[in-house]
Amino acid sequence: MRKKVWAGAVSGMLLLGLLAGCGGGGSNTAETGTEPDQKAAGEKTEGTDKVNLRLYTYGTEEAYNWNKTLQAYEEKNPGVKIELVQLSEKGDTQEAMKKLDLEAASSAQMDILMFSDAAGYAQRVALGMAEPLDDYIAKDGFKVEEDYKVDTHLGDKVYALPGKFNPWYVILNKDHLDEAGLAVPTDWTWDDFADYAKKLTKGEGAQKRYGTYFHGPQGGGWMEFLKLKMENQPQNSEFLKADGTSNLDDPNFKATLELRMKMEKEDQSSVPYTDMISQKLAYRTQFFNQSASMLLIGSWMNTELGGTEKVPLNFNVTVAPFPKNNPGDEKGLTPVTTDYVAVAAKSKHKEEAYKFVRWYTTDGQVVQGKNIPAWSKVTNDQVAGIIDTILSGTKNPEKVDKKALVDTLIASKASAIIPPATYQSEVYKAINEEYEKLILGKQDIDATVKSAQERVQKIIDSNKK
Structure with a gap:
């Protein structure tokens, strides 16, 4: 089956490349790589020992501090020049990956590649x-x-090293915690989370303040919110297992549905699903407008925790780790996003490219100073320094509990990557639709689990052919 999954991925990506090639005439930064004088950009400059390596990225200067980072590497390695190929001026990962696929199909020299998610990494x-x-x-x-x-x-091979480290966490309204007499959580379970949400809920009607807000699922997206008790496991944290079989018989899938139902219907401590869908609610405004006291979200929010011009901060904020299922479970496991930094298979200077990849994903992340590194050797003081830099770009950094934020980020770690199936979106859509029947009162939890299992199995079977 795995061969068929990969074959499907290859076919899909080739089709994507063909479709992208039929597009209109917008500017394409990466197209410069096909010019005659740049085709051999990876070659050594004639008469010198200098090696020119091309780095393909979706990352913008603003988000990745490339000038400073690459200059630091070149100063340490005077025989190497890193040529940056920015695939999207906006940092749009979808646009960037389409251009990357076109470059890969051309004669352009490629040495170092960056992928933005596990799916893109596995497919390429x-x-x-x-x-x-x-x-x-x-x-x-x-x-x-x-x-x-x-x-x-x-599988049993490594094709990329991780750059930044964006774990999910819980951000909390510290003023609301103090008002309710609740301590800042440092190690808690989903039962604790539900209890906090119930105690933080206040008022009625249009002025009601909810304990928490879940921003999904919706339209087959934001499916993290239907895997809450699966995502904090070291293995099998997805709806599909690594071998492509269904994982919906995992008791933690049903337990997640039970948690969501209890909090919305029984405790009435989470913003109703119907409000999220009908009012097209935004998670930032739900939290920063103090309509919800807790928000489970990714740590890309670090750059906004202290408030921005568009979304000001008028209260104190603290941070807690992703909750566990049981008190004795391993601490810190959480959904994580990262950059996957790889050596291009067609590079003529793989040794030099690898050397850069290793530096960039270790010391280079500290030099860059824009994100928390995935490198486990980064010290607490270094993380604190990076957080200081990030928060200094917000309007009110003094209102953020920096210690809780740093402690949470340091303790966080990712579960094992599960290579996504080419039909993953179909699986997500089916499970999302069954959840909607549940939350809207059209079927109970047992019927939801059974129907989701049957639909997902049909999707798996149809893709075996």
Whole structure:
């Protein structure tokens, strides 16, 4: 079956490349790579020992501090020049990946590649775009699962090292906690989370303040909110297992549905699903307007925690880790997003490209100073310094509980990557639709689990052919 999944990925990506190639004439930064004088950008400059490496990225200067970062590397490695190929001026990852696929199909020189998510990483590995790094890693004498907080293995091989580290966490209105006499959580369970939400809920009608707001699922997206008790497990944190079989018989799937139903229908402590859909609610305004006291979200919010011009902060904010299922469970496991930094399979200077990838995902992340690194060797003081820099760009950094934020980020780690199936969106849509029947009172939890299992199995079976 796995071969068929990868074959589907390859077919889908080739079709994507063809469709992208039929597009109109907008500017394409990466197209410069096909000019005659740049085709051999990875070659050594004639008469010198200097190596020019091309780095393909969706990251903007504002978000990634490229000038400072690449200059620092070149100063440490005077024989190397890093040429930045920005695939999207807006940092649009979908636009960037389409252009990357076109470049890969051309004669353009590629040395270092960045993928924005596990799906994009796995799909392009299936297309043969990334070089296995296992021999380089063995020579350097480290293990990815020990040196980084994100394990980038696909099967038994590693094709990329992780850059930034954006774990999910819970942000809380500290003023509301103080008002309710609640301590800032440092290690808690979903039962604790539900109890906090109930105690933080206040008022009635249009002026009601809810304990929490869940921003999903919706339209087959934001499915993290239907895997709450699956995502904090070291393995099998997805709706599908690594071998492509259904994971909906996991008791934690049903337990997540039970949690969502209890909080919305029984405790009435979470914003109703119907309000989220009908009013097209935004999670930022729900939290910063103090309509909800707690928000489960990704730590891309670090840059906004202290408030912005568009969304000001008028209260004190603190942070807590992603809740566990049971008190004795491992602490810190949470959904994580990262950058997957790879060596291009067609690079003529793989050794030099790997050396940059290793530096960039370790010391380079500290130099960059824009995100929390996935590198586990980063010290607490370094994380605190990066957070200081990030918060200094907000309107009211003094209102953010920096210690709680730093402690939460340091303790966070990702579960094992599960290579996504090519039909993942179909699975998400089916489960989302069954959840809507549940939350709208059209079927009970047992019927929801059974129907979701049956529909997902049909999707799996139809894709085996």
